[in-house]
Amino acid sequence: MVEPFSEEYNTHAAFKKIPLDALKKLPSPMNLICVTPTRIDALFSDFKKDGYSVRQVLHQLA
Template sequence: MTNEQYAQAESFWTRKDETEKKLDADALYSWIDEFLSTHKVLTLATATKDFIRCTPLEYSWYNGALWIFTEGGLKFKALKENKHIAAAVFETSASFGGLRSLQIEGTVELVELFSDEYKNVAEFRKIPMEALMKLKEPMWLLKIVPSEITCLNSDFKKDGFGSRQIWKKCHS
């Protein structure tokens, strides 16, 4: 590809978004909330310098954040230096014209082991604290706070909206 072709491909959605009808922010967030509540697996991308890791993980959507209990792994190599993440949640059986997915950008926090916040999420997930405390290795808890979520939903077009909608967290 030439530089011009890369630029053309890169700007596709930006150019298309300029003419597409946008959903109301509350309606968009409601769709995001429903989608994240009815799915359980995301792909988490972490990176630092020349190290990149992409990990499928089970999550819970609770109180406006994604929560992941994890034993550890190479994702922590990147998280140690870079708290910015990207994640994807998607329909695994999408057909052409039937796409539904979220691309999430945000930051990750490591929740202190056995803190009140840790216990609240364990309770929400129905994971007994006694079991977590007896483990030989700890189950770390990641809290992902989204700053931007890009929604791709072919069904939005049925109501006259663009199939790509972007939600951004308000910084107040």
């Protein structure tokens, strides 16, 4: 969870074009959750023509 009205919270609100005044008027603050994926499974059908597997797994590097 990102602390409401912290620098990170305000930056994301500006990116999404949500005015801070509107967020401050809400009865409870809108929650912002920061997620860091550790694994992504994807299908890339174009890879098959190049001889690669269509199923690709991307892991977060430590």
